[in-house]
Amino acid sequence: MRGWLKLLTTLVVVGLVFFVLAQAVRPELVTSVGPKAEIAAPLEVREILERRCEQCHSDEPRLSWFDHVAPAYWLVAHDVREARSRLNFSELGTKPPAVQRAELFEAVNMIQLGAMPLPSYRAAHPGSDVTEEELATLKAYLNPFAPDGLAAMNAAPPPVAPPPSDGVRKGAASVSLSGVPYFPDYRDWKVLSTTDRGDNKTLRIITGNDVAIRAVEQRKTDPWPDQSVFAKITMSAVDDGQGHVASGKFVQVEFMLKDAQKYATTQGWGYARYKGDELKPYGADKHFDHECTGCHEPMRDNDYVYTLPIARPGVGR
Numbered sequence: 001m002r003g004w005l006k007l008l009t010t011l012v013v014v015g016l017v018f019f020v021l022a023q024a025v026r027p028e029l030v031t032s033v034g035p036k037a038e039i040a041a042p043l044e045v046r047e048i049l050e051r052r053c054e055q056c057h058s059d060e061p062r063l064s065w066f067d068h069v070a071p072a073y074w075l076v077a078h079d080v081r082e083a084r085s086r087l088n089f090s091e092l093g094t095k096p097p098a099v100q101r102a103e104l105f106e107a108v109n110m111i112q113l114g115a116m117p118l119p120s121y122r123a124a125h126p127g128s129d130v131t132e133e134e135l136a137t138l139k140a141y142l143n144p145f146a147p148d149g150l151a152a153m154n155a156a157p158p159p160v161a162p163p164p165s166d167g168v169r170k171g172a173a174s175v176s177l178s179g180v181p182y183f184p185d186y187r188d189w190k191v192l193s194t195t196d197r198g199d200n201k202t203l204r205i206i207t208g209n210d211v212a213i214r215a216v217e218q219r220k221t222d223p224w225p226d227q228s229v230f231a232k233i234t235m236s237a238v239d240d241g242q243g244h245v246a247s248g249k250f251v252q253v254e255f256m257l258k259d260a261q262k263y264a265t266t267q268g269w270g271y272a273r274y275k276g277d278e279l280k281p282y283g284a285d286k287h288f289d290h291e292c293t294g295c296h297e298p299m300r301d302n303d304y305v306y307t308l309p310i311a312r313p314g315v316g317r
Contacts, residue, residue, distance in 0.1 A: 037090075038093050041100070044137055049089060053089060057084060057086075085290075086290075102200050104141075109295075113299075115297060176282070177285065186233070186253060189209050191206070193308075202251060203245070207233070208229065215228055222303060226259050229256065230307065233253050234254070235249060235251055252276065254272065255270075266289050266292070268303070269292075
């Protein structure tokens with residue numbers, strides 16, 4: 001009995017020593033080098049973002065007292081660095097207003113999907129959820145139907161001008177930085193869904209290649225089979241001033257290519273974005289697709305795909 005008591009005492013002492021020494025290992029999180037550039041949004045919107053988001057998504061995170069205690073602090077520090085790499089409100093104000101609204105749109109989408117704040121953060125910080133009233137304020141600010149002078153009254157919308165189906169354009173790249181090629185026949189694929197982005201006034205059409213369409217018809221989309229490809233064609237939205245919205249100029253086309261083995265580090269999907277008439281591949285380096293995986297993470301129970309196609313009646317039963 002005395003031997004067990006001695007061992008227990010030794011373990012407690014060693015644990016206390018480790019705990020005290022652990023407090024000295026503290027990665028620095030405050031990185032502010034000057035006054036923060038305020039985002040171009042109303043005061044009530046900025047206050048919500050400061051109260052609910054900037055605890056982690058800023059250069060000056062605000063931690064609870066228990067967050068400062070190692071080893072919990074190490075996990076918090078990792079989460080804060082990861083959060084800032086995806087969206088940093090200390091830097092967002094330096095970007096063009098349209099970019100600010102686009103990033104806020106993605107942030108609000110994450111809140112609606114329950115991905116933000118992180119479930120683990122909510123569990124450790126009761127009351128950190130964005131309230132229904134706060135979410136309504138954010139959504140009202142990003143209201144896609146707010147007047148913006150996009151087009152003059154009775155103006156005729158310009159014709160849609162996507163790239164030619166053969167994909168031949170001066171300076172166009174054949175493969176993105178992630179290795180996903182440009183699929184020149186994407187306009188001939190069947191339409192799976194349509195959507196819109198009110199924050200940046202764009203319309204999107206999602207098409208699928210034969211493999212994806214066959215998977216839909218056979219109801220085999222959980223998971224999607226390898227070599228399934230989606231194309232998301234983005235065009236500007238043109239308002240004629242009378243509530244009629246039509247597609248305008250081609251903006252970009254994005255691809256998702258399923259290859260569970262090749263793209264194992266990015267949720268089994270390869271991502272690519274080709275912008276403008278020149279079809280310029282998007283991204284500063286090969287890690288650009290982290291933006292895509294972060295956005296698609298809330299849809300992990302749907303194989304990371306937002307599009308929820310409905311099979312045609314009588315097919316695949």
